[in-house]
Amino acid sequence: MKKIVCIIFIFLVCGCVQRYYNVATRSEEIYFYSTEKEVKIGKAFAERIEKKFQLEDDLLLQQKIKRIGGKLAGVCDRKEIKYSFKLLKDDTVNAFALPGGYVYMFKGLWDKLGNDDALIAAVLSHEIGHICARHSIKRLQTSVGYGILSILVNTAGRMNRLERRKATIGINELLLAYSRADEFEADRLSVKYLGKAGYEQTAVIDVLKILRKEQRENPIKPLAAATHPYISQRIKNVKQHIDTVQIEFNDYINTVP
Numbered sequence: 151m152k153k154i155v156c157i158i159f160i161f162l163v164c165g166c167v168q169r170y171y172n173v174a175t176r177s178e179e180i181y182f183y184s185t186e187k188e189v190k191i192g193k194a195f196a197e198r199i200e201k202k203f204q205l206e207d208d209l210l211l212q213q214k215i216k217r218i219g220g221k222l223a224g225v226c227d228r229k230e231i232k233y234s235f236k237l238l239k240d241d242t243v244n245a246f247a248l249p250g251g252y253v254y255m256f257k258g259l260w261d262k263l264g265n266d267d268a269l270i271a272a273v274l275s276h277e278i279g280h281i282c283a284r285h286s287i288k289r290l291q292t293s294v295g296y297g298i299l300s301i302l303v304n305t306a307g308r309m310n311r312l313e314r315r316k317a318t319i320g321i322n323e324l325l326l327a328y329s330r331a332d333e334f335e336a337d338r339l340s341v342k343y344l345g346k347a348g349y350e351q352t353a354v355i356d357v358l359k360i361l362r363k364e365q366r367e368n369p370i371k372p373l374a375a376a377t378h379p380y381i382s383q384r385i386k387n388v389k390q391h392i393d394t395v396q397i398e399f400n401d402y403i404n405t406v407p
């Protein structure tokens with residue numbers, strides 16, 4: 151009974167359920183949230199992130215992340231949203247995406263990438279992959295996510311202390327809890343978007359190796375470890391995927407009369 155009431159409530163609040171073929175995941179999916187609502191949710195989270203972390207003040211670096219991100223956004227599977235790419239002044243070695251097109255990289259990770267365009271692109275395209283596959287929003291469609299979401303959507307900007315605490319837990323849920331399958335899927339999509347934007351696809355492997363090294367050297371940093379697990383398996387999968395794409399491409403060339 152409780153479940154039915156909950157479902158009816160979701161219908162009432164969200165208006166409608168959309169059935170949609172997602173090019174990124176190559177499957178038909180059901181969304182409780184329109185793109186418009188997703189962007190609104192992402193914006194609410196983004197405002198909180200930018201209160202919690204300072205933006206990097208080197209404008210040249212901000213321009214660079216925006217330029218590379220914009221190039222990738224132009225070739226990705228979701229072009230109906232406006233993407234934003236920002237560098238956060240913090241030594242954490244990580245990057246993350248919020249629903250609705252908000253992508254952030256910490257300066258700590260940026261520095262490990264040695265200002266290299268292809269490596270930066272590899273990180274950003276992975277995060278764009280999460281957005282195109284709608285990983286966060288799908289998680290938020292679960293009952294746990296729903297409680298957090300209703301607070302954010304309905305009270306963004308005027309939260310009391312308890313609500314703020316719940317929203318913070320929500321942010322952590324979003325940032326830390328991609329499944330293994332989600333990570334593999336974002337990696338696969340990053341290979342695709344890098345290729346389309348003219349970057350070296352093997353940059354994904356190089357970035358994963360950097361993250362693996364970082365994880366070995368600093369195993370107690372929980373954020374990076376939780377969001378980038380199973381790195382060796384991911385490297386293996388990406389290598390296999392790049393090889394498969396290569397074979398498909400060669401086959402296509404061979405079959406052209």
Ligand SMILES: [Zn+2]
Nearest residue numbers: 276328333336
């Ligand atoms: Zn990821």
